[in-house]
Amino acid sequence: MKPSVYKYDQLEVHGVSSAGTGTCLTVPRLKMAIDTAQGWPFVYPMNHLFLTHAHIDHAGGVAYIVSQRGLMGLRDLKIYMLPELQKPIRKILNTWQELEGFDYSYEIVPVESGDRVKIDEYHYVQPFQTVHRVPSQGYALFQQKKKLKAEFHGKNSHQLADLRRQGVALEDVWYEPQFGYTGDTDIRFMDHCDPEILKTQSLFVDCTYWDDKKSIEHAMEWGHIHLDQLIERAGEFLGERLVLTHASRRYKKSDLEEILSRSIPLQFRSHFIHFP
Template sequence: MNALTGIDLDLAKTKLSGFSVSGLATWMIAPDLDLCFDMGECPLSALPMNHVFLTHAHGDHSRCLLRHDALRRMIGINKEGIYYLPEEIYEQALTWIRAGAWFEGSRAKNPKVPKLIPLKSQSASSEPIRLHYRDNLSVRAFRVDHGVPSLGYTIYDSRLKLKKKYHGLSGSKLAQLKREGVVIEAPLHTPRLTFIGDCTAETLWRESEIWESRILVIESTFIAAGEETLARKRGHTHLNEIAQIMTEKEEHIACEAIVLKHFSMKIKPLDALEAALRVIPPQFHDRVYLLTHLPKSMRGQSLGELAWQGI
């Protein structure tokens, strides 16, 4: 299994590529959105991405952040990469970056530091933050339960929409109001993609807004019967807990695609598939995808598509 080799998904008009195995590496690229989530490894396809969102500091999610920055400069990408991370680990990140430079032989007293943007957890009612290089995309960071400071991220399609009270006015009247300084538009944010690194099921229950994203990417580290308590103890989620949430929240789940990732290294891909087909409620099979190294002919297909093929 090569952690630099991603699995490609084409979901809800969004292309994704990623790898995620617990303890080994997690990363995901959304090339159409110019961003990456986590950097447990740094495939070359990640280098053009100008925005990187780090969920937490565990090495299988973070260790190649500096490599991403260094390789971009090495191949001549002049645009500065933007690295978002939980505010609680910002100072430690600076120390880590400087120590890494000195370890590699830099003699600079203050080595060059990538552009780090510390983020606080935001409530669901908070205004999302516009991305540095993309005016049409915004992000909301939210608290994640994992035992170390962690954030999940929701990416929004953002645009201005005419306020309701001005509907029906002519173009000339609207233009006149704008010349007079009247604000006739309000921001509209539509949740497109939510990514969570590692978390307990408590996060999935509490953050109800994540189930409104067109695409939701969550972990499912444990799948074996009877390991739910162990999953919670280690700051992770069990497949049975996800199935329970789907059953109880069914009417409120608007996601077009739900991607399960971060299976334990002990779990064989086909075993993960068998468990998902057995445990996930059948009404969700057409919306659930596994980010695991199934045989190539089976990758990128929903549980429903695989079940229809008799797999």
């Protein structure tokens, strides 16, 4: 399985996404993945694995990934998930470990909305609330931003270096959401999540149903989003890109592109991207 590649600004995401078949997204530069699909090789090198929920098309590959990493001698895997998923996921991993007859190397870390997981000096991941048929949450990657404080504008590089040596904090530092993925959810995640999430530069969202082959009511019943719901609330997304994932297999790629060009109002057209 060769992953699709999404690039925007400094972000590069590799992944696959198809409703009911398999979804996983990785940020290779940071060795992080969200969901596992069936456990494809491009996920093995990721050390931070976040699970949105335990439907098999999203989390079914977890044992495969842990096992393959073991055979490859890869260590330091952390698997992040809602607290209520710890016990059943550990049970699955223990069962496979016993059947395979070698020790798996991984750590399960329970996380929920409001927590922050440090990825490196410049990035953290924050879980956020979503609404699905089973316990679920999305994840957003925040990136550090820095700017020289206004009071130091006009100083030359020697003066700044002197101040830095004296231990003066020269820059304002803050974090902005660069990449996020909702996992499976219905549209109400927009009302439940931290409002910062709606500012994510590239927000990957569940968009399972795209036209009148399936109604909004059907989407709500199955805990998914219909494209019409995203269009109706497009003005509430304050990021730059809304990346539509998890399309139902009933649509061909060409259908999806055609629906996008036909249905998205002109002012939002460059914001909506389909990710296969």
